[in-house]
Amino acid sequence: xxxxxQLDSHVSVSEGTPVLLRCNYSSSxxxxxxxxxxxxxxxxxxxxxxxxxATLVKGINGFEAEFKKSETxxxxxxxxxxxxxxxxxxxxVSVRGAQKLVFGQGTRLTINP
Amino acid sequence: xxxxxxxxxxxICKSGTSVKIECRSLDFQATTMFWYRQFPKQSLMLMATxxxxxxxxxxxxxxxxxxxxxxxxxxxxxxxxTSAHPEDSSFYICSARVNSGGATDTQYFGPGxxxxxx
Numbered sequence: 001x002x003x004x005x006q007l008d009s010h011v012s013v014s015e016g017t018p019v020l021l022r023c024n025y026s027s028s029x030x031x032x033x034x035x036x037x038x039x040x041x042x043x044x045x046x047x048x049x050x051x052x053x054a055t056l057v058k059g060i061n062g063f064e065a066e067f068k069k070s071e072t073x074x075x076x077x078x079x080x081x082x083x084x085x086x087x088x089x090x091x092x093v094s095v096r097g098a099q100k101l102v103f104g105q106g107t108r109l110t111i112n113p
Numbered sequence: 114x115x116x117x118x119x120x121x122x123x124x125i126c127k128s129g130t131s132v133k134i135e136c137r138s139l140d141f142q143a144t145t146m147f148w149y150r151q152f153p154k155q156s157l158m159l160m161a162t163x164x165x166x167x168x169x170x171x172x173x174x175x176x177x178x179x180x181x182x183x184x185x186x187x188x189x190x191x192x193x194x195t196s197a198h199p200e201d202s203s204f205y206i207c208s209a210r211v212n213s214g215g216a217t218d219t220q221y222f223g224p225g226x227x228x229x230x231x
Contacts (some may be wrong), residue, residue, distance in 0.1 A: 044222040092155065100159060101147075
């Protein structure tokens with residue numbers, strides 16, 4: 001079965017400092033991995049996705065994630081946090097050929113002025 | 114990018130009544146749509162997968178007679194919560210899959226519908 005574990009339920013950083021949101025996955029097959037962001041009372045927005053092409057994936061708003069098969073990780077990073085980045089972030093796995101998405105528990109990102 | 118809308122964005126109803134939520138793909142055709150439920154400060158849980166023109170596939174533990182799903186066209190799926198009770202209060206989110214024939218088609222999510230049952 002496929003699953004994702006987001007290692008931190010809450011991350012707090014200061015504006016202008018780097019962001020690291022950690023995600024480990026478990027999959028019997030080559031996975032597709034996604035990061036989605038959810039702002040309060042809004043729908044989910046796709047930040048980026050990995051589909052077995054380049055292991056370093058660049059997304060929107062300066063975010064990127066690196067797929068590391070040896071570590072079964074797909075951590076999300078951003079060099080410099082902005083106040084508008086405050087939101088809930090979900091790491092998601094989909095098995096190749098399957099339709100279902102499996103969501104992690106989410107990481108709430110807080111940005112301090 | 115692909116846009117998915119939901120209507121209504123929020124609804125309050127009395128216990129025992131039924132509520133219908135619509136999910137539309139605005140600028141693409143979606144053979145497959147998905148319905149999720151999200152409790153406060155929790156993750157999304159898949160309720161059912163809806164394929165156009167066929168019966169929905171429900172996840173284990175989801176009552177199909179309570180959560181009726183209809184996917185009558187390539188751009189519209191509806192979720193009807195029948196005989197709603199306070200425990201059905203939640204944030205319901207739909208998504209639509211852009212079917213390009215690949216195994217990694219992206220799901221695009223609607224803004225969600227907040228249901229409150231009194």
